[in-house]
Amino acid sequence: MNNFELLMQGFHTAFSLINLTVAIGGGILGLLVGATPGLGGVTGVALLLPMTFKMDPTTAIIFLSAIYFGNMYGGAYSGILLNIPGDSPAVMTALDGYPMSKQGKGGKALFAANVSSFVGGTFGIITLTIFGPVLANIGLKFGPAEITALILLALTSIGWLLGEEFSKGIVAAALGILLSTIGIDSMAGGMPRYTFGTVTLMGGISFIPLVIGMFGMTQVMELMKTKEKDSLTTGRRLSVRESLLDKSDVKRISLPILKGSVLGNFIGFLPGAGGTAASFLAYVFDKKTSKHGKDMGKGMIEGVAVSESANNAAAVGAFVPLLCLGIPGSATAVVLFGGLMMWGLQPGPLLFVEQSEFVWGLIGSMYIGNVACILIGLMIIPFLMSILKIPKGIIAPMIVVICIVGAYSINNSMFDVWFMIGAGVIAFILKNNNYPIPPILLAFVLAPMFEQSIRRAFTISNGSPLIFFQKPISAVLLGLTIFFLLSPLLVSVITKRKNRICEEKN
Template sequence: MENFSLLLHGFALSCTPYNLLMAACGGILGILVGAMPGIGSLLGCALLLPLTFKMNATSAIIMLAAIYYGNMYGGAFSAILLNIPGDSPAIMTAMDGYPLTQKGRPGAALFTANMASFFGGTIGILILTFLGTALADIGLMFGPSEMVAVMILSLSSISWLLGDSPSKGMIATMLGIIIATIGLDGATGMPRFTFGNISLLSGIQLVPLVIGVFGFSQVMQMFAKKEKDVSELRDKKLRLRDAVITKKEAAECAPTIARSGVLGTIVGILPGSGATISAFLCYIMNKKVSKRGKEFGSGIPEGVAASEAANNSAAAGAFAPLLALGIPGSGTAAVLLSGLMMWGLTPGPQLFTEQSDFCWGLISSMYVGNILCLAMAMAVIPLLVRLISVPSKLISPVVVVLCFIGAFAASNEMTNIYIMLIGGLLGYFMNKYEYPTSPMLLAFVLTPTIEKNLYRAFMTNNGSASLFWTKPITVCLLAVTAILMLAPQVMRAVKARRK
């Protein structure tokens, strides 16, 4: 009840006209930034941080927080309509969102993404409100060995994405691991697979690779298979009421959103995880447990809901360790942490008692900002879906320009342009010969986290591997991994014996 009364006091602060304006401005900027490929929440918050220098701390963090979760809404737009994820968390949204667009249902994909973002974010904010400090303490229990176990569990779940061709899926997975190891070795500082190229010392960035694999390869496919271009849909009437999904689809999406909302918040709280890993894990989990799991990736609203609910809830969950412990869970949270310090605030357990107006004003503003983002995102659906009516000979050059701009904007380096082009060729030939791209990208995302935490685990234990069988959480997670890997084999043997 104490939290509830503090939350009501926070609403009195966040619902002042000025703070409402800041939340609305942050939401609009976040949606716009999210829809622009290559910018993302990290670069967006970093670029817009100077706008808050002359604001008071509460109004400033309300605006930056709105930019953060507004970006989660906007990232889905280009992923669904153009197959170019606006930010890395939207990678999994494109898996079902773009196929829905090709089926002539772009409005349904956008509607599902917006509603899943809203409800997933609301679940994350509710958990943050009532369990934030407690979950932050639990997140602190996850050291290097526990994070390695979590990532191994995630990596083992790639088998759920492989479908009917495990051999091709494993080849794609190994390719993702190899690409992720390009750059400097985290332990020795020695270059790996750079072939003397100084630009590769920092490794391959995710954003230009994703833009190439999804966006640029799609343009190549447009020219190769003109008869399957989305311009076939240009004569279809597109109205807002056509965007609403059916009751059956809504009923199927509801449990998916609930699962992704809870798991996404938990993953967002873990240090170093972030919305990208949350979207991958929740998509995989729902693909495994959903009744329509085998249809994920073919273009169903449930697949869009799984990803979008996850990344929005993770964005909310990231504030728990940030405020309660001063530990940023992602790069964007690190930018927000620098803002807090700039305003003279020290994150930690005492922040909720010494600066309660600030903390509860921020949390309450997230409820209001989430509603504002939903309203703005829903309002632009009729305008966005008109992109589908543009002929391919006009939309293709625009997509190519967006690919180049997005890849370059990731770090303002020409190397990213080359990575995007190579990624486009790679994505084109993988799709042509039916090699799945999602296992490659998941392996690419998870490998650096595994490697970094594995080094830390050995360094903190004098080179001994005993951490992996002496820590209870680590042992439990590794046991779950073993069970999940062995279960399909056991079930297959049992069915064969029964026959």
């Protein structure tokens, strides 16, 4: 049977009443969990995993993947509405989504996020259907050297693309990396690093309290600085009709969605990369290659579109190495991997042959889950928009409470709450001195993968840096990194020379 026939067979499995019900139910639960600050994909899937114990494997994995999809949609909502990203990929969505909310375009941002998520997800599923096993093999070509070069490219572009001052952006990114080194070094037999003798820091710093503090608490502090007593949207009238995407909006978001979908999907099937790297790199790529690039971060609908499409395309992409090679492509995929093992299924190349009904049932249910998520997502927009109408005097304490309970709920630890408050104060001071905050968080997320890859690459090559230049993929990526690092210098030299020539002519 060819892939199309197998997919039809998969739809037959997915369209059973029970599987359809769990796909829709999982989508709703995923949206709710994703929109709750402090939770997010991994936590959401992990928390709801026990609900699948009594289900058969196909139904269970359909349920979990629907939750995963819902999470990817929902993560953007709190980022757009309250500037508290529900999960790490939504950090990029909040960069433009929240300013849009402040401009009274929160509804438009939500519509754009939903549509982009849907297109990105669908692109990923179609790619998985047609090219799954082939793509998995390309992903395998990304060894430690290639992954190191890819993340290095991402890290070098973080600082100067997001901040007003190049040096402060680089410092912010480097600070994020330093924070990520706190805790046990798993590559050195569990040696504790930078824990300053405290047991609490042995497990490292949790991302969620950090992101809640740096975005959520800072947001309330900024909110209190403003004099108006009105809602977040400073009293602008919000209507669903005005928030619908018109022709010009669709035109504006089409290309960013395409860029996000292709790049996000590709990064998704690199083992270990995940949605955060995908949404970040796609955002940076769009910022560098489009006319509107310089305005991104100030409330551009393109920023929401590229980030959300990449995030969702990567979410599906992560299933490629998981199903085809038995390598989880993201943290959430690790939980799904655990689920598969729990049900006696061995992910890997043989899964497509030995468990054909299961695999194609899952792929079929992804189409259904994605459609369910967009329908639910679009239906709840009026409700979500009503959050923007809540006056500042009520929403501010509510955000503080969500920050506190959200930070606590990760490890049920009050230390995380204190850490979240401290992170908020530091981020507020840094922000007010022109230090960009997103590079800290993105570098913090990418750094463990970077460290692991670079140390592995050096171990393989017995300490020779040539490994990065001998492999074509890593050599190209390193070349791009050097180009990006030197381009500000080149631009300034060229500009000076041009000015001199003009002056001489005059």
